[in-house]
Amino acid sequence: MEKHLLSKSTFIRGKQCLKSLYLNKKRPFLRDKLSPEQLAKFRRGHQVGSLAQKLFPGGVDFRPRSPALYQKAVLTTQEAIRTNSYNIMYEAGFQFDRLLILLDILVKENGNWFAYEVKSSYKISDTFILDAAFQYYVISNSGLTLKDFIIVYASDELDYKKIDEYENLEPLFIKESVLEKILPLQGFIREQVEKEKETLLLKSSPKIEMGVHCHIPYPCDFIGHCTKLADKTR
Numbered sequence: 364m365e366k367h368l369l370s371k372s373t374f375i376r377g378k379q380c381l382k383s384l385y386l387n388k389k390r391p392f393l394r395d396k397l398s399p400e401q402l403a404k405f406r407r408g409h410q411v412g413s414l415a416q417k418l419f420p421g422g423v424d425f426r427p428r429s430p431a432l433y434q435k436a437v438l439t440t441q442e443a444i445r446t447n448s449y450n451i452m453y454e455a456g457f458q459f460d461r462l463l464i465l466l467d468i469l470v471k472e473n474g475n476w477f478a479y480e481v482k483s484s485y486k487i488s489d490t491f492i493l494d495a496a497f498q499y500y501v502i503s504n505s506g507l508t509l510k511d512f513i514i515v516y517a518s519d520e521l522d523y524k525k526i527d528e529y530e531n532l533e534p535l536f537i538k539e540s541v542l543e544k545i546l547p548l549q550g551f552i553r554e555q556v557e558k559e560k561e562t563l564l565l566k567s568s569p570k571i572e573m574g575v576h577c578h579i580p581y582p583c584d585f586i587g588h589c590t591k592l593a594d595k596t597r
């Protein structure tokens with residue numbers, strides 16, 4: 364299996380800005396240092412991810428130990444699905460058309476497959492829908508039919524300061540189906556994927572001016588680099 368070109372995070376990066384996608388892949392050394400707020404956000408995401416796994420106990424974890432093992436994780440997942448080995452899988456790997464995803468939780472129930480994606484926010488944003496649409500695109504095109512795609516997010520009851528103290532997790536998470544929102548986005552995902560792949564074939568980064576998109580939905584980590592370039596041309 365060939366190495367992937369895009370993952371869900373690089374896909375979302377490319378949707379925000381094709382130049383950021385290009386720089387991230389070809390000039391990663393130009394990235395700004397992570398701010399303490401960004402580091403805290405990453406940590407919170409990991410915490411909620413492992414807590415949410417406790418909502419679906421008894422599964423098997425396919426999380427690859429290093430990026431070099433991503434494709435192996437995909438093959439392991441395929442085999443587990445083919446042989447009906449487990450009903451709950453964490454970080455199940457899927458690859459289609461050199462697009463890779465590691466799904467937070469894959470559940471088999473009454474013969475049907477359900478995808479669960481865990482978010483550390485208190486609500487579902489448009490970016491989460493896009494992220495889910497990308498994952499659905501990869502999973503369904505790689506041959507697995509999903510009965511539903513569900514986003515799990517924090518309820519107002521969840522207080523991050525007390526995160527290690529909770530015993531009953533059930534009331535702390537909301538499970539919401541987003542299938543009806545992501546199905547109509549499948550054509551868009553295909554077009555965006557093509558755009559991003561074409562960008563990665565360029566010999567130099569695409570000419571994109573700075574603007575509001577540098578901060579939405581996430582602060583871009585090439586702002587320092589692009590600001591310096593913009594200053595030079597003034």
Ligand code: SF4
Nearest residue numbers: 380383577583586589
């Ligand atoms: S700083 Fe703005 S223009 Fe530069 S790569 Fe990031 S999003 Fe694109």
